[in-house]
Amino acid sequence: MRSIGLYLHIPFCRRKCLYCDFCSFPGRTGDYQRYLEALKQELRLRWNPQWQVATIYIGGGTPTVLPPSALAELLREIKTVARVQPQAEVTVEANPGTIDGPGLAQLRAAGVNRLSVGAQSGDDRFLKILGRIHTTADVESTVALARRAGFTNINLDLIYGLPGETLDDWQQTLRWAIALAPDHLSCYGLQVEPGTPLQSMVREGRVRLPTDDEVSAMFMANTRILPAAGYKQYEISNFARRPRAGEAASGDYRCRHNLIYWRYQDYLGLGLAAVSTVAGHRWVNLDNLEAYLSAVAAGTEPTGMVEPLTPRQAMAEMLILGFRLTTGPDPEAFASRWGVSLAQVLGERVQPLLDGGFLREAAGTYRLTPRGMLVSNQVLTKLLAPLL
Numbered sequence: 001m002r003s004i005g006l007y008l009h010i011p012f013c014r015r016k017c018l019y020c021d022f023c024s025f026p027g028r029t030g031d032y033q034r035y036l037e038a039l040k041q042e043l044r045l046r047w048n049p050q051w052q053v054a055t056i057y058i059g060g061g062t063p064t065v066l067p068p069s070a071l072a073e074l075l076r077e078i079k080t081v082a083r084v085q086p087q088a089e090v091t092v093e094a095n096p097g098t099i100d101g102p103g104l105a106q107l108r109a110a111g112v113n114r115l116s117v118g119a120q121s122g123d124d125r126f127l128k129i130l131g132r133i134h135t136t137a138d139v140e141s142t143v144a145l146a147r148r149a150g151f152t153n154i155n156l157d158l159i160y161g162l163p164g165e166t167l168d169d170w171q172q173t174l175r176w177a178i179a180l181a182p183d184h185l186s187c188y189g190l191q192v193e194p195g196t197p198l199q200s201m202v203r204e205g206r207v208r209l210p211t212d213d214e215v216s217a218m219f220m221a222n223t224r225i226l227p228a229a230g231y232k233q234y235e236i237s238n239f240a241r242r243p244r245a246g247e248a249a250s251g252d253y254r255c256r257h258n259l260i261y262w263r264y265q266d267y268l269g270l271g272l273a274a275v276s277t278v279a280g281h282r283w284v285n286l287d288n289l290e291a292y293l294s295a296v297a298a299g300t301e302p303t304g305m306v307e308p309l310t311p312r313q314a315m316a317e318m319l320i321l322g323f324r325l326t327t328g329p330d331p332e333a334f335a336s337r338w339g340v341s342l343a344q345v346l347g348e349r350v351q352p353l354l355d356g357g358f359l360r361e362a363a364g365t366y367r368l369t370p371r372g373m374l375v376s377n378q379v380l381t382k383l384l385a386p387l388l
């Protein structure tokens with residue numbers, strides 16, 4: 001049996017946010033039903049009885065623009081077609097303002113045991129600049145309703161480095177988020193993606209981005225403020241809360257689905273533009289909605305591109321992802337996959353990075369220090385030069 005993570009992409013949103021280059025369309029409510037049927041059909045086409053599902057992640061887009069009953073039905077179908085582990089982590093991304101209390105209760109009853117809420121900022125000024133459809137009050141009420149519906153594992157997604165944002169503003173967002181007592185926090189730096197309205201706003205000087213130094217200070221604030229509030233950093237941008245007094249010490253709120261990516265394990269992506277990597281094979285689904293729907297309706301796998309992965313590329317990817325984790329790449333998993341040790345592959349390039357305080361050595365592997373995380377691209381470019 002091969003354990004996999006299952007990702008399902010819902011490419012619909014109420015409105016397009018100004019910074020977004022994800023595969024998502026505003027409106028198109030008329031396509032919802034056809035798309036859901038196609039997702040179920042794609043699962044039937046691709047499913048291999050040698051697999052078992054360890055995690056399910058329904059992301060987007062905004063999955064919660066779909067009726068909760070449709071998401072529940074999708075989960076039922078997955079469990080009918082696929083072998084899903086009884087303790088599987090089942091996450092749904094929810095955007096505030098798109099789901100109410102009864103809807104959340106319906107998701108919980110359907111087996112969703114982790115809710116990832118797209119909060120983004122604790123300041124309504126920035127939500128407006130980003131073109132989000134919701135306010136901070138909507139985030140607060142979604143979290144409260146989710147707790148009432150029985151969710152005990154809630155993530156908040158946040159973005160720092162927003163136009164006009166100061167270090168104080170960001171720290172205020174962190175404090176606001178902590179007060180909502182989520183079980184997990186994802187804090188990503190804003191990326192200005194080509195072709196987005198935000199890029200034009202920046203280019204035309206209509207908004208001003210924080211400097212690199214200011215953004216670095218915001219990142220460092222994450223590594224200081226969140227651990228002090230009981231959240232352990234386990235990945236460059238991700239923090240999971242430690243068990244509280246009286247709670248089982250085994251409580252682990254790290255995102256098991258994302259750990260599959262960072263550990264370079266197998267995942268199957270279903271839906272528009274979804275990526276899969278299984279047993280060293282990588283493919284990307286079609287990203288045109290009509291082409292995707294037609295391919296699946298014709299009973300063919302909707303593969304848009306097969307990405308050949310040389311062993312060298314795969315080894316580099318495994319290390320790049322592994323270094324995102326605060327524990328570093330797993331030396332045993334690495335050696336058993338490639339038949340060489342981590343130390344052999346990294347060679348003499350490690351020492352200057354250890355000396356410079358960018359890496360540290362622990363438990364038979366290497367880890368980025370906070371300083372190394374700030375400039376992780378440069379550190380990894382040096383470290384993995386022969387593989388890139």
Ligand code: SF4
Pocket residue numbers: 012013015016017020021022024060061062095118
């Ligand atoms: S809600 Fe998310 S996926 Fe949808 S437009 Fe906004 S950022 Fe993009």
